[in-house]
Structures are given as C-alpha cells and as structure tokens.
Amino acid sequence: MVGSVHLIKESKIKETSAILPIAVIKIKDHYGNFQTVRALIDSGSMTNFITERLSKRLRLFHRNTSLEISGLNPMKSVCNKGSVDCLVQPYHVSNPSFEFRAVITPNICSKQPSSDVIIKSYRHLKNLNFHDAQYSDAKEVDLLLGAELDPQILTGGSVMGGTDDPIAAESVFGWKFWELETIPETSSVNRDEQLCEDYFQKTYCRTETGRFMVSLQFRRDVKFLGTSYQNALKQFMSLEARLLKSPVLNSGYTEFMRDYLLSGHMTPVPPNQIHIQTSYYIPHHCVLKPESSSTKLRVVLDASADSSTGISLNDLLFIKSKLQDIVHILLNFRCYKFVFMCDIKQISMYQAFNTFGYSQNL
Structure with a gap:
C-alpha cells in the first residue's frame, strides 16, 4: 500500500526508517469485545483493508469477495480472501465509532518504529499528549483505513517542526505522525x-x-x-x-x-x-x-x-x-x-x- 512517508534523519535515529501515519485504535471482535490494533491512515487508498491475521483473531463473518488492486507502474494483485464488516473506536474513548467493510489481505506494510523513539527525536512532539499505547515497541500494522474514512478522522489540528521534520496531525484517534506529499523543486529545463x-x-x-x-x-x-x-x-x-x-x-x-x-x-x-x-x-x-x-x-x-x-x-x-x-x-x-x-x-x-x-x- 502506498502511504505518506517521511525519512527520519540518521543523526536522530540510528537506522533510517519510514514514518507512516499510524493510529492505535480499538476494533470490535465477534464476541463484542474490543481489541487494540495499529491502523495505517491512507488517503490515497480507495479501499479499506484488514490483514488475514487480524481477521482470524477477531473471528468476524467473512463475505466471499474478490478484488483486483491496482498500484504503481501499473502493478496489480488480486485479493480473493473475502471481506469483513468492521467497527472501530478511538483507543481512549468509545466515541466516535466507524463502521466499514474491509478487504482481507495477507499483509499491509512492514513493522513501524516505536512512537517513543520518534517523539524523543523531535522537540516539537515532546509536549503533545500521546496515550500510552503509542509508546509500545514496533508492531505489525493490521488495518488500513482509506479515503472513505479519512475526512471523518482528521480534526484539523497540527503541530509542525522544521522543514524536514514530521508533522503531528490531530485526529479523533489522538495525535499521529504525518508528512505532506511534495514534489521536489528541481529544475529539468534544457x-x-x-x-x-x-x-x-x-x-x-x-x-x-x-x-x-x-x-x-x-x-x-x-x-x-x-x-x-x-x-x-x-x-x-x-x-x-x-x-x-x-x-x-x-x-x-x-x-x-x-x-x-x-x-x-x-x-x-x-x-x-x-x-x-x-x-x-x-x-x-x-x-x-x-x-x-x-x-x-x-x-x-x-x-x-x-x-x-x-x-x-x-x-x-x-x-x-x-x-x-x-x-x-x-x-x-x-x-x-x-x-x-x-x-x-x-x-x-x-x-x-x-x-x-x-x-x-x-
């Protein structure tokens, strides 16, 4: 999946990593209980996705569906493992809640770096109120929330540092990291x-x-x-x-x-x-x-x-x-x-x- 990325400078973190806009949220399982998951917020995706691993863990009802996914260059893949109906909420409160259908896929993206490391690396992030779940070690991302939900998630607040620093965006799920997409201002004129x-x-x-x-x-x-x-x-x-x-x-x-x-x-x-x-x-x-x-x-x-x-x-x-x-x-x-x-x-x-x-x- 293609998301907004930011490369952390090696001078601040030992290994160069990519920051994707990740939120820690709760998702309802088959028994009515809520489980904590990490979700990627991707305004460039036309579909919501859930990993096969999380779908099995939640024991949600499967619908038989098949979907062809188009990407860059143009890359194509087929998701034929079905889809499930999901309900998610912010980690720290019970409202608002969002219901949507997600397509089952084997994987969404690689493990993302611990928020604790990112927060300590940038001065403009240290005074923000991040909840405890965001300080956990790097974990799998099991949910992707696409363009359908993006306008309802972001609340408009943001905190910016320097030109090359990640942006903290305020959302109904709490603060998350974001990097605006820009085109390099390089001259290619002859x-x-x-x-x-x-x-x-x-x-x-x-x-x-x-x-x-x-x-x-x-x-x-x-x-x-x-x-x-x-x-x-x-x-x-x-x-x-x-x-x-x-x-x-x-x-x-x-x-x-x-x-x-x-x-x-x-x-x-x-x-x-x-x-x-x-x-x-x-x-x-x-x-x-x-x-x-x-x-x-x-x-x-x-x-x-x-x-x-x-x-x-x-x-x-x-x-x-x-x-x-x-x-x-x-x-x-x-x-x-x-x-x-x-x-x-x-x-x-x-x-x-x-x-x-x-x-x-x-």
Missing part, C-alpha cells in the same frame, strides 16, 4: 527552455486591460521564411467551398471568427501591407465535434504549415516546456477539501496574449 524563459522575463509587459504583451521568441532568423500568402489563400478557398455546402457549419464558423475579431484576438490587415516581405499567413480550418457538450466547433490555426522555403513559423520559434504537469496537478488536487472544475472558453495562447507590433505580421 538550454532552449531556459533561453526562452529568460527572454520572456526581459521583454513581457502588461496592457491596460491586464493582458500580457509578449514578443515572439525566435531561435532562427526570420529570413528563412518564404512566402505563405498563396498557400494560405488556397486553403481558405477550399474551406469556403466546404462551408458553403453546410449552412450550419458556415454559421458556426462565421460566428467564431466574428467573436475572434470583436475580442481583439485578430485585426484586419491593411491592403498596403498584404504582400510585405517579412510576413506569415496562418492557414486555419475547423474541427467539428457534434457530441461535445461545450465546444462543438473549434477553429485550428496551423502555424506549422510550410512557407515556400519549406520552413514554417513554428520551425523558427523556441519550443517551451509543457505547461501542465499531471503529477503535480493530481497531488495538489488532493490537498484541498473543495475543488472547482470548469471548461474555459477558447483557452489558447492566442486568447491570453497580445504580441508587440513588430511581431504581429509573423
């Missing part, structure tokens, strides 16, 4: 990406409307560009013929381009500048997705179209690193209780940025 970033920082500005104004960032001289007007005109005439055959498509495309014009994303080219030497005409076409609930028609601007020299506008520009890091997004997504999702209209570099006058022809 030389071109760094040059692109430096150029942007030196040249961008903000307009009165709040938009960014930038200059196109060339890695090759614009003299390599050939003529592009005739090719763009040819594709436009082909597009016009297609639009004339479909009144619905024609209406949608015309409305899109009108909105582009009114929003200031494009401006008409003066007649005396149509054939200036240093210019690039971007062909455009439409993609139609009738099944889409938001954007049924999308206009595509093709800056990869070759000019008469076989070189396109995109060939001359720096290639910036991808803006979206899916790992970073998913980890941040888990940090908040509420999230806001939306579909942004016309999200594109062309809508978010203006270019300086000397770049608008390219």
Whole structure:
C-alpha cells in the first residue's frame, strides 16, 4: 500500500526508517469485545483493508469477495480472501465509532518504529499528549483505513517542526505522525527552455486591460521564411467551398471568427501591407465535434504549415516546456477539501496574449 512517508534523519535515529501515519485504535471482535490494533491512515487508498491475521483473531463473518488492486507502474494483485464488516473506536474513548467493510489481505506494510523513539527525536512532539499505547515497541500494522474514512478522522489540528521534520496531525484517534506529499523543486529545463524563459522575463509587459504583451521568441532568423500568402489563400478557398455546402457549419464558423475579431484576438490587415516581405499567413480550418457538450466547433490555426522555403513559423520559434504537469496537478488536487472544475472558453495562447507590433505580421 502506498502511504505518506517521511525519512527520519540518521543523526536522530540510528537506522533510517519510514514514518507512516499510524493510529492505535480499538476494533470490535465477534464476541463484542474490543481489541487494540495499529491502523495505517491512507488517503490515497480507495479501499479499506484488514490483514488475514487480524481477521482470524477477531473471528468476524467473512463475505466471499474478490478484488483486483491496482498500484504503481501499473502493478496489480488480486485479493480473493473475502471481506469483513468492521467497527472501530478511538483507543481512549468509545466515541466516535466507524463502521466499514474491509478487504482481507495477507499483509499491509512492514513493522513501524516505536512512537517513543520518534517523539524523543523531535522537540516539537515532546509536549503533545500521546496515550500510552503509542509508546509500545514496533508492531505489525493490521488495518488500513482509506479515503472513505479519512475526512471523518482528521480534526484539523497540527503541530509542525522544521522543514524536514514530521508533522503531528490531530485526529479523533489522538495525535499521529504525518508528512505532506511534495514534489521536489528541481529544475529539468534544457538550454532552449531556459533561453526562452529568460527572454520572456526581459521583454513581457502588461496592457491596460491586464493582458500580457509578449514578443515572439525566435531561435532562427526570420529570413528563412518564404512566402505563405498563396498557400494560405488556397486553403481558405477550399474551406469556403466546404462551408458553403453546410449552412450550419458556415454559421458556426462565421460566428467564431466574428467573436475572434470583436475580442481583439485578430485585426484586419491593411491592403498596403498584404504582400510585405517579412510576413506569415496562418492557414486555419475547423474541427467539428457534434457530441461535445461545450465546444462543438473549434477553429485550428496551423502555424506549422510550410512557407515556400519549406520552413514554417513554428520551425523558427523556441519550443517551451509543457505547461501542465499531471503529477503535480493530481497531488495538489488532493490537498484541498473543495475543488472547482470548469471548461474555459477558447483557452489558447492566442486568447491570453497580445504580441508587440513588430511581431504581429509573423
């Protein structure tokens, strides 16, 4: 099982260990008595688990179930030993109690270090009120409480030490140790990406409307560009013929381009500048997705179209690193209780940025 981990510094504890968010709790057995167990709190798990060892000890009623578990890379395993209904309570009080179903598995994780050793190693933990059961020697973890119960367990209190120290999180089960997941802040940009970033920082500005104004960032001289007007005109005439055959498509495309014009994303080219030497005409076409609930028609601007020299506008520009890091997004997504999702209209570099006058022809 994957949990939040923290590596204890060797200067504080002789052997490097991993701290998982463990709570000492009580679980009800078949006879109505409560037994003490150690539970791993894992907000990244979609399922609750109980070890086969604890299930037999509690003599709980087994349900015949089989579940395929997916992990990293992607690792898969099958838990086909059944499931049991559980009831747990805090170790020191009888309320609150939680009822849930747990899948039986041979093992959850390795033995965890004694809380006594951890508490004595960090100054910010010494004055917290840990109950006696947490001072026991390293023991097996027999229960995993997943994302279903996590919001009901944490109460919001926390005590933090230094940057690399574990966090004590307050929960209905008492204090437990926690380490927030973070992404290492290491730079992986290459030389071109760094040059692109430096150029942007030196040249961008903000307009009165709040938009960014930038200059196109060339890695090759614009003299390599050939003529592009005739090719763009040819594709436009082909597009016009297609639009004339479909009144619905024609209406949608015309409305899109009108909105582009009114929003200031494009401006008409003066007649005396149509054939200036240093210019690039971007062909455009439409993609139609009738099944889409938001954007049924999308206009595509093709800056990869070759000019008469076989070189396109995109060939001359720096290639910036991808803006979206899916790992970073998913980890941040888990940090908040509420999230806001939306579909942004016309999200594109062309809508978010203006270019300086000397770049608008390219």
